[in-house]
Amino acid sequence: MIWVTLVLSLIAGYLVFWAGVISLIGFAGWKQIAERYSAERWPEEEEGVALSWQSGSIGTSRYNGVLKAVITAEGLYMRPVRMFAFNHPPVFIQWGSILRTKIAFWGGLKLELDGGKALSIRGKMATYVKEALEAYDLEDDLNEGYLLDEIEEETPSSERTSQSRRRTRA
Numbered sequence: 001m002i003w004v005t006l007v008l009s010l011i012a013g014y015l016v017f018w019a020g021v022i023s024l025i026g027f028a029g030w031k032q033i034a035e036r037y038s039a040e041r042w043p044e045e046e047e048g049v050a051l052s053w054q055s056g057s058i059g060t061s062r063y064n065g066v067l068k069a070v071i072t073a074e075g076l077y078m079r080p081v082r083m084f085a086f087n088h089p090p091v092f093i094q095w096g097s098i099l100r101t102k103i104a105f106w107g108g109l110k111l112e113l114d115g116g117k118a119l120s121i122r123g124k125m126a127t128y129v130k131e132a133l134e135a136y137d138l139e140d141d142l143n144e145g146y147l148l149d150e151i152e153e154e155t156p157s158s159e160r161t162s163q164s165r166r167r168t169r170a
Contacts (some may be wrong), residue, residue: 023087029061030080030088036115039092040079048072049128052081055119056108068120073136095136116159 026034034118047070056078066084070077075097079090097114104110108122109130121129 013164019086022084025061026087029057029059030091032117033093033113034089034091035057036117037091037093037097037113039079040091042079043070043072044169045070048077051125051128054121054123054125056119056125058117058119063066067125070123071080071125071132073132076129076132095133098133101133102131 047073051069051071053065054069055062055064056067057063063080063084066080068079069082075092075094077090077092079085080088093111093113098111098137099114100112102110102112104120104122106122109126110118110121111118111129112118
């Protein structure tokens, strides 16, 4: 009977120790992002590109091969795998919240977010996020009419006046 109690006590102690370590890691990085970019839901895999076992870093916390991500048309969903998920709520970063990107120190992509926060991602996740951001920027340009302005700047003024007449008639 004493052996059962001892084994159960060791398991319970280990679980408490593990939860404490995971919480400290989250406090050093994940919490900074999760407070501002909390995900209200986790998307279905059909909504975007689902990736498992990805790597990234937030602040001083490194998440090497423990992140799950779904890249959708609206933004990036991320969470650690279940074993590392204690005190790590899912995050959702909309594409419009990313102010600029840089090449990260050890490769990958550094995302600078509004509010002064930043995170680095690596591997396939970085590749897909870069492609999604390029598509988002192109869509944003189309929605705001930037391409039309660029076309007007490139055409001579005589052609521009006839094009504007055609546009007003239609």
